[in-house]
Amino acid sequence: MNFISVQNVFFSYSNPEDAQPVKNAVNGVSLEIKKGEFVALLGHNGCGKSTIAKHLNAMLLPDSGKVYVDGDDTSDAEKTYDIRKKVGLVLQNPDNQLVASIVEEDVAFGPENLGIAPDKIRERVDNALKAVDMYDYRKHAPYKLSGGQKQRIAIAGILAMQPECIVLDEPTAMLDPNGRDEVLSTLLKLNKDKNITVVLITHYMDEAVLADRVVVMDDGKILTHGTPDEVFSQVELLKKHRLDVPQSTELAYRLKGCGVKIDKMPLNTSDCVKLLEEVLN
Ligand SMILES: Nc1ncnc2c1ncn2[C@@H]1O[C@H](COP(=O)(O)OP(=O)(O)OP(=O)(O)O)[C@@H](O)[C@H]1O
Numbered sequence: 001m002n003f004i005s006v007q008n009v010f011f012s013y014s015n016p017e018d019a020q021p022v023k024n025a026v027n028g029v030s031l032e033i034k035k036g037e038f039v040a041l042l043g044h045n046g047c048g049k050s051t052i053a054k055h056l057n058a059m060l061l062p063d064s065g066k067v068y069v070d071g072d073d074t075s076d077a078e079k080t081y082d083i084r085k086k087v088g089l090v091l092q093n094p095d096n097q098l099v100a101s102i103v104e105e106d107v108a109f110g111p112e113n114l115g116i117a118p119d120k121i122r123e124r125v126d127n128a129l130k131a132v133d134m135y136d137y138r139k140h141a142p143y144k145l146s147g148g149q150k151q152r153i154a155i156a157g158i159l160a161m162q163p164e165c166i167v168l169d170e171p172t173a174m175l176d177p178n179g180r181d182e183v184l185s186t187l188l189k190l191n192k193d194k195n196i197t198v199v200l201i202t203h204y205m206d207e208a209v210l211a212d213r214v215v216v217m218d219d220g221k222i223l224t225h226g227t228p229d230e231v232f233s234q235v236e237l238l239k240k241h242r243l244d245v246p247q248s249t250e251l252a253y254r255l256k257g258c259g260v261k262i263d264k265m266p267l268n269t270s271d272c273v274k275l276l277e278e279v280l281n
Pocket residue numbers: 013014015024025043044045046047048049050051052
């Protein structure tokens with residue numbers, strides 16, 4: 001059984017003020033996510049990524065179709081609490097999820113709401129802060145931290161609830177390259193060391209290539225999915241749907257267009273350097 005199973009989900013936002021029917025934000029999506037997988041979800045603006053993310057922890061419920069988390073139907077109200085405990089959602093802007101004036105109080109907020117005993121909360125908060133490398137900042141004020149640090153505190157707040165899966169909706173969109181690296185290496189570490197399932201929504205292709213699997217959405221549907229190699233070798237398909245490929249892949253694609261023989265598209269700088277060495281020799 002897969003950890004998350006999205007089965008033919010349709011969803012429209014209903015806006016009572018609008019007379020005309022709204023188009024489906026999610027238009028028949030099926031998606032399976034295994035325990036321990038690191039999945040990147042890509043797609044241009046408005047294709048339905050955030051809407052899908054909110055279905056993964058019962059923040060939104062399908063109009064039709066089903067979402068199962070660890071076997072539980074998200075539309076079963078009795079399971080909502082369990083599902084939200086298992087799947088934590090991190091939003092784009094950390095300022096919207098930091099609630100307290102001291103870092104460790106902020107991280108404690110989630111477990112407090114879960115009704116965890118105070119001595120256990122202490123332990124969870126310390127462990128969560130250590131996992132994101134922010135333990136030394138536990139007494140600091142969140143508003144004084146950098147964007148990357150704030151986002152890592154937001155991740156610690158979710159981790160303190162000990163979820164099995166973290167869904168992150170463009171957590172690096174507001175960050176500089178340093179902040180992005182911090183958040184990405186934190187996620188990779190949580191995934192590899194603690195076997196936490198990660199679903200990362202991103203516009204950055206160099207982040208997507210780090211995932212086990214890449215899922216590309218377009219217009220409320222899944223356009224293609226597979227390993228980063230499989231997905232980014234479909235340069236033409238991605239371009240047709242107004243999506244980028246990693247810069248190294250783009251370079252190789254253009255060289256190929258000029259008649260250079262290339263068997264395997266590079267996804268990162270070091271593979272690209274190797275390829276260029278071969279080509280130049
Ligand atoms: N609260 C809402 N009310 C009405 N329509 C909405 C609402 N939120 C999103 N939509 C619409 O639903 C569609 C999918 O939106 P969604 O936010 O899921 O896309 P996205 O892929 O996350 O986009 P982005 O990359 O800009 O974050 C879009 O057409 C959007 O305008």
